[in-house]
Structure formats: C-alpha cells, structure tokens
Amino acid sequence: MEVYHAGSRALQERAGVREAADHVGRSVGQDIKPVAAAFLALQPLLVVGAADPATGGVWASPVAGTPGFVRATGPRRMSVTGGVHAGDPLAPALATPGTHVGTLALDPRTRRRMRLNGRLRPVPEGFAVDADRIFSNCPKYLQKRDLCATVPRTPGTPRHGTELTVRQRQFVAEADTFFLATVHGQGADAGHRGGNPGFVRVLSPRELLWRDYPGNSMFLTLGNLATDPRAGLLFLDWTTGTALQLTGEARTEFGADGQRRVHFTLAAAVETEGAVPLRWSAPAYSPANPDPAG
Template identity: 40%
Template structure:
C-alpha cells in the first residue's frame, strides 16, 4: 500500500515563495514510496544511472555509473539493485566510498534518447562485493523538458581509467567543459528525506562561470516541486556532474548552492522566473569514464532558452 507523500518544510517554503504551492500539491500526487509498475522495465533497460551521495566529510557528490542494460533493476516495487561487482567500481568514483559512510542515495534514471526520466530516493540496505540494494523512499516520474537527445551507439568493456585531476579553482579545460555543457546532473540532500538526484539542461553556455570558484545557473519553469531548491533552503550542500560526451570524461563538482530570487533578467535567461542559483565550488574531480562510450547527438530540447553567449 502506498504511503501519502508530504513535502518537507524547505520544499514548502520555496513553493510558497515561488507562488506555486497549489501546483506542487497537484503534481506531487505522483510521488509514492513504491515504484510504478511500468517504471520497472524502464529501469531495467537503462545503461546509465545518475547517483547522489554524501561523503564522510559531509560533501555532496553527483555521479554517473554506466553498465550494460539490466545492470540496474527493480525486481520488486520497493528495492532497486545495482549489479556492479567490486572489480567494476572505479576507484576514482566517489560514490562507492561515500555509501560506506552514509546510506542515503538519490537515483535518476534518464533515457536521453527519448527524454524519459524516473527519480528514486532511498537508502542502502545491502552492499557487498557483488551488488548493492537500495530501499525505496520516494519514487516518481519527471517531465522531459530541457533534455538534449542523445543516443548511445556503443559501449565498451569496463577498464580502470586513468587521467584523474582534482582542484578547486576553475580554469583551463574545466572552464571550457563548463561553458560547453548542455547537461548537468544535480545532487542535494536533506537530513530527513536523504539524498536526491536531479537534471538541469539548456543550450551550451547556460551554466555561467562568474568567478574563479563560482557558477551561475538560470532556473527555468519546471514541475513546481522544487525538490533541489527545497533541499538548498535547509542545507546548501550541492554536487554537480557535467558529462563531456565527446571527450569521455565526467566533471564532478562539490560545493554550496544559493538561490537568487527576483533578479533582473533583461535578456530573459530564466524564461520569466527571475531566479538564478549560484554554486560556490569547494572541490572538483575530472576523470575519464571507465568505459568507451560512443554518443550520437540528436537534437536540443525545444524548450531551451537563449544564453548569455547568444
């Protein structure tokens, strides 16, 4: 039996301030503590999962893990299994260490080629050398807006990739990747509801580098739930993951977020919301994906808005 979902105080505060509380209440009716029947085969088809986690020092991280279809599956409506054996867990991926210290996990199953996505937040209940099981806390579908369509043409075998770089200041290749990004995965956390994984997308340039350690991102109109912003209201810790589809890399950023309300927006970068959010970077990791991935870009979202670069 499904439990009626209720928003936490941070989400309610943001929904009220945005004037979208009534819409959030209607849209939130899809949130449940079990996985929709039709979502279970969708999950089993996926070759990637976006993961949100919190490390031993409290920093929040966003990750993407790849595998052959079926490596993630939900054999029941209440548990998701990641069949990733220990030898296929990249040492450079923070997620695997993080779950040893904090069992909260956010998951986003996003099929870029069809713009379908499904979101699950839960808690690790089994972690051994073969797989992990995650007990579902919240599960719900998300709207397809602002997703750039891509098709994965081929995926190679796992290998422990080298080429890991770390830092805090933005410059060089890191700045180039951020300015070219059209897809960003966002991790946030809440003391009561756990970790959450989300998606932001737009035309290249929608993520602005505004300082040596600061980013600025417009907030477009969405489903009115404000899960990420609601978490930021109570806990500013944030993780970003920016995939470099052409370069076979992932840029992972951890820091703190701040929502900016009622901002001047003469270029209409926010599409009328007047909201931006800033990320103060504490650290970043740039690493190779441990599989060879051949992506084909299909098209941009028809909802994308202009960027500061034009």
C-alpha cells in the same frame, strides 16, 4: 515520509505554485510499478547522489553498465550490479550501509527520466536501494541523444583540484546538461539541469551561475538547498566518457526580473577520463530550452 519539507514549501509559496505542487506530488510513491521496472531495465546509465560520510561533501556520480545492470528486485527495492570506480569520491558512501542516496535514471534516447531515492545497502555484486520515493519527471530541457556504442574504457587516474582549470571552465561553459545532487534532513536527491550551451556561466575558477528554468513546481532541489546548501555537480563528456565532478555550496538568488538563479561556489573538483563506457550522438536540443542570453 511527506513529499515536501519546509524548504520546498517555502519556495512553492514564494512562486505561488503550491496547488500545482500538491497535484504533482500525488504521483510520488514508494512502489516500483511494472512500467518503472521495465524502464530501469533498459537503462545503461544511472546517476547517484549522496554525501561523503567522512567529509560531508555532496557528490553526484555516474554508474554505467549493460542494460539490466539496474533492475527492480522487489516492490520497493532497486538493485545495481557494479558501482563507481575505486577513485570516485562517492565510493566510501556507496560502501556504507544506510547511506541516503538519490538516483536518477535518465534516457536521452527517449527524453524520459525517473528518480528513486532511499537508503543504500551494499551487496556483494554492487548495491541495493530501498525506496522512499519514486517518481518521473517531464522531458523539459532534456537533450535527445542516441547511444552509439558501448566502449571498453579503463577510468583514468582522477585529477583533483580546488579550482577549475582553463580547459574545465571551457567544458562547463559549453555544456548543455549537468546533474545536481542535494541533501535534506530525510534523504538525498539527484536531479537534472539542461539548456542550450552557455546556460551555465563560469564567473571565476570557483564560481558558477545558472538560471533556474520553470519546471514541475515541486522545488525539490531548490528546497533542499534552502535548508542545506551542500551540492554536487556532474558534467559528462557524452563522447569520451570523461566525468567532471564538483562539490561545494549553492544558493538561490531571486532577481527583480522575477527570475531565479543559482550561484555555486566550488570546494573541490575531480576529473576522470574514461569514467563512463558509453558514446552518445550529438544532441538534438530540447525545444523548451530558453535562449541562455535571455
């Protein structure tokens, strides 16, 4: 599988970063190296992105557990014990063999993150992913948080809607982090977006906007959106474990000022209290975060 498809290449050419992207792309592989296996084994949280096989909607979901619940069980296989709760919108996808999934293991304690994308295989204790792509990302725009406690929580009944409530809009507007799932013809991807509170603007109950900050020059997420606008967003309350999951479509807008902005239109929202049994500390914001008003 090529590292980049036509959508990513078009964005790289437009930004004039193709040579840099080729350099970064050489770090993408299929094998889970020992350092990557050790990193996975320490994580209490994994974000999974995929498309619902029935509706086609793209979602990002949190999966949490005691460190060791995610582990390498072969040179190209990651196994996950457990999974999403029964009411999670990705539950059908994670029960379907062959589903393309993107996963992101992100450690706020160390500002490290690793992506592993591939095909899913349900197993009795959870699911496994046969890897197509494995690579790490830089710590840019990652807020540092310490894990305070693992809290016994029973996920609440999911609340569904097609517009954000007033409280949900405030939650999004105050967020410093969200996770973004996208898809393309050869797979799926789960990524991270971060910034100071206010970096995501709520334009209406169904519209969000955020600036695309300079990154690693790969343009994987925006490249996917250039070929398939479906997207899934996940916002977490790092204290209470509430998860707000959004699905819809996103498009990249190119401003005369040279900045890129992503406009998201909501199709459906799912809010679940106590979805994640983890309580994290208040953040230390990344020094790379731009002023959201800038």
